[in-house]
Amino acid sequence: MQKVLKKKELNNFIKELMSNYEIIAPVKNGKFEIIKDPSNMELGKITIVPAKEFFLPEGETLIEFKGKKVIKTHPENKKRIIFGMRKCDLNAVKIMDSIIKDENYLSRRKNTILMGIFCEHPDEYCFCNSMELEDYYDLLFYPEDDKYYISVGSEKGKKLVAKLPEAKKEIIRIIKNFKRVPDKSIEKHYRNKIWESDANRCLSCAACTINCPTCTCFEIYDELSPDLKNGTRKRGAASCQLKSFSTVAGGKAFRNSRLARFKQFVYHKIVYYKKRNGRYMCVGCGRCLRACPPKIDWTDTINILTGMKNHDAKRNRVSAKKV
Amino acid sequence: MKKPVVGVFGVSGCAGCMLTMLYEDAFKQLSNFLDLRSFPLIKEDKYTGDFDYVFIEGTVCSDEDIMKLNEIRKRTKKVVAIGSCAALGGVPSAKNFLDQEKVMKLVYPKTNQLKSTLPQPISMHIKVDYSLPQCPPDKKEILEFIQCILTGREFKPYENPVCFECRKKGNKCLLDEGKLCLGPITNGGCNALCPSNKTTCYGCRGPLKEANLKAFINLLKEKGFTKKELHDKMRTFAGLGFGELEEENKTSRWLEN
Ligand code: SF4
Ligand code: SF4
Ligand code: SF4
Ligand code: SF4
Ligand code: SF4
Numbered sequence: 001m002q003k004v005l006k007k008k009e010l011n012n013f014i015k016e017l018m019s020n021y022e023i024i025a026p027v028k029n030g031k032f033e034i035i036k037d038p039s040n041m042e043l044g045k046i047t048i049v050p051a052k053e054f055f056l057p058e059g060e061t062l063i064e065f066k067g068k069k070v071i072k073t074h075p076e077n078k079k080r081i082i083f084g085m086r087k088c089d090l091n092a093v094k095i096m097d098s099i100i101k102d103e104n105y106l107s108r109r110k111n112t113i114l115m116g117i118f119c120e121h122p123d124e125y126c127f128c129n130s131m132e133l134e135d136y137y138d139l140l141f142y143p144e145d146d147k148y149y150i151s152v153g154s155e156k157g158k159k160l161v162a163k164l165p166e167a168k169k170e171i172i173r174i175i176k177n178f179k180r181v182p183d184k185s186i187e188k189h190y191r192n193k194i195w196e197s198d199a200n201r202c203l204s205c206a207a208c209t210i211n212c213p214t215c216t217c218f219e220i221y222d223e224l225s226p227d228l229k230n231g232t233r234k235r236g237a238a239s240c241q242l243k244s245f246s247t248v249a250g251g252k253a254f255r256n257s258r259l260a261r262f263k264q265f266v267y268h269k270i271v272y273y274k275k276r277n278g279r280y281m282c283v284g285c286g287r288c289l290r291a292c293p294p295k296i297d298w299t300d301t302i303n304i305l306t307g308m309k310n311h312d313a314k315r316n317r318v319s320a321k322k323v
Numbered sequence: 324m325k326k327p328v329v330g331v332f333g334v335s336g337c338a339g340c341m342l343t344m345l346y347e348d349a350f351k352q353l354s355n356f357l358d359l360r361s362f363p364l365i366k367e368d369k370y371t372g373d374f375d376y377v378f379i380e381g382t383v384c385s386d387e388d389i390m391k392l393n394e395i396r397k398r399t400k401k402v403v404a405i406g407s408c409a410a411l412g413g414v415p416s417a418k419n420f421l422d423q424e425k426v427m428k429l430v431y432p433k434t435n436q437l438k439s440t441l442p443q444p445i446s447m448h449i450k451v452d453y454s455l456p457q458c459p460p461d462k463k464e465i466l467e468f469i470q471c472i473l474t475g476r477e478f479k480p481y482e483n484p485v486c487f488e489c490r491k492k493g494n495k496c497l498l499d500e501g502k503l504c505l506g507p508i509t510n511g512g513c514n515a516l517c518p519s520n521k522t523t524c525y526g527c528r529g530p531l532k533e534a535n536l537k538a539f540i541n542l543l544k545e546k547g548f549t550k551k552e553l554h555d556k557m558r559t560f561a562g563l564g565f566g567e568l569e570e571e572n573k574t575s576r577w578l579e580n
Binding site: 244 | 348349350352353356466470473474482483484486487490491492493495496498499506507508532533534535537538539541542545
């Protein structure tokens with residue numbers, strides 16, 4: 001049974017939650033941020049930057065060493081709610097859960113409640129419907145007229161809406177996508193020349209992986225204090241689009257060519273991860289396409305390879321360029 | 324362990340690099356571990372022995388500069404070029420792209436005694452072991468370098484594009500806002516200083532080895548930028564730094580058609 005909340009009551013509802021939780025929500029600059037004032041929320045559009053920094057903060061300290069002593073640091077364990085994630089972002093968290101298992105991540109994850117919102121306005125880059133997403137949330141808000149109809153996905157979520165009245169009807173909506181990637185059987189096309197035309201345009205800037213909500217590759221590095229006695233071991237994002245990523249001791253880079261690196265991104269998302277985990281690693285949020293400076297669209301390439309009717313593939317391409 | 328003997332020198336530069344080192348508290352702390360024998364801003368230069376490491380700032384702009392460099396090189400195990408001038412040619416290199424006579428008359432209207440040569444990075448005259456470009460140089464990188472000397476670790480130069488750090492900070496891309504940002508072809512390590520402050524990258528850390536210049540130029544063309552705009556930017560702080568890349572990819576001809 002769904003719960004209901006009047007839209008004009010939303011800010012008050014969020015404000016009340018603030019007494020017990022830190023609230024993270026999308027704001028105007030295209031990011032998720034910790035908010036103090038609910039009126040700063042911007043729920044209409046998908047964010048440019050995903051919320052993954054709240055699970056894998058850039059440059060977080062893993063351990064400290066003082067002289068010869070190693071001190072394990074613990075992540076902040078504030079209770080918090082991320083509001084305003086869409087179906088793609090919510091699924092991305094589930095995918096991260098399957099990859100990152102260290103204590104820091106788990107503790108942040110355990111302390112985070114996912115309060116999602118139905119995506120009313122997908123743009124030209126979205127293709128979540130093609131990625132076999134599932135329902136994954138603690139709460140999900142469906143906007144309808146002047147109300148939100150709230151689906152409950154967990155006990156944690158249930159408690160948050162305990163005081164709200166029950167809905168008289170149930171509102172479940174289906175997201176509209178303009179873009180489709182119906183057939184994703186690209187394994188046999190790995191050596192197809194078409195990938196070269198994408199890789200030739202690629203700047204290897206890593207915007208795609210950094211903005212992807214499921215890219216979790218990281219590197220670990222040490223920083224020393226000026227007196228050389230103490231230090232910290234930190235973790236930050238890495239990217240398979242960079243040559244440094246696959247360079248090992250002695251200087252050999254296993255993915256030396258831009259082509260191999262470009263394909264790694266697509267094949268990791270569509271083929272490799274699926275083989276192990278039974279689902280795609282891509283959630284169709286379109287962030288990699290939006291962020292790419294030369295607007296390379298690997299979903300078009302897949303559509304061409306899998307023989308999506310030519311005019312359909314073209315239409316996809318045109319609509320993707322419009323934004 | 325014996326303290327490494329270190330010197331800091333400048334050829335034709337603005338002393339900005341040296342000031343960067345000097346004004347950093349961490350450097351003062353670290354210098355306790357160094358046998359600092361020469362540093363024009365704080366020490367008189369009377370030492371005549373050999374160095375383990377010498378940091379050199381500035382562009383080579385005169386015959387005296389060249390003589391000085393050769394002399395230092397002979398006495399030094401490892402030479403480190405700091406700042407964009409020493410490493411890439413820097414701002415003074417603009418002269419390379421202009422009419423020499425005109426520049427002389429414009430800058431020194433009253434004198435004909437000054438004899439400046441074509442400004443060049445120090446690597447065009449002596450062997451350089453390490454380069455730490457940036458204008459002004461990155462304090463953190465200098466410290467890291469010194470820490471490597473002291474702990475015996477190999478210094479690993481940063482080799483990712485400025486964009487990588489820029490995106491990690493969640494910045495909005497300036498290229499998408501119609502600005503000409505050199506981030507994709509510039510070697511990072513500055514923590515995307517300029518784009519994080521909403522100004523475009525001028526490439527002051529020099530070209531990225533892995534840059535896809537051809538793709539970058541195509542993108543700029545699509546966005547309506549001109550060859551001159553690209554060249555002006557590439558040559559402002561990096562000086563001759565992008566020269567090799569330009570040559571390799573024949574940018575000069577590329578942008579003409
Ligand atoms: S690969 Fe692209 S579309 Fe898929 S989840 Fe990552 S950013 Fe989103
Ligand atoms: S696509 Fe690349 S950066 Fe992203 S998770 Fe896979 S290997 Fe890592
Ligand atoms: S964002 Fe585009 S240009 Fe940059 S690395 Fe990814 S595919 Fe290449
Ligand atoms: S603003 Fe510049 S440095 Fe940042 S991502 Fe865009 S092109 Fe790269
Ligand atoms: S962003 Fe570009 S111009 Fe600015 S400091 Fe970094 S390399 Fe230099």
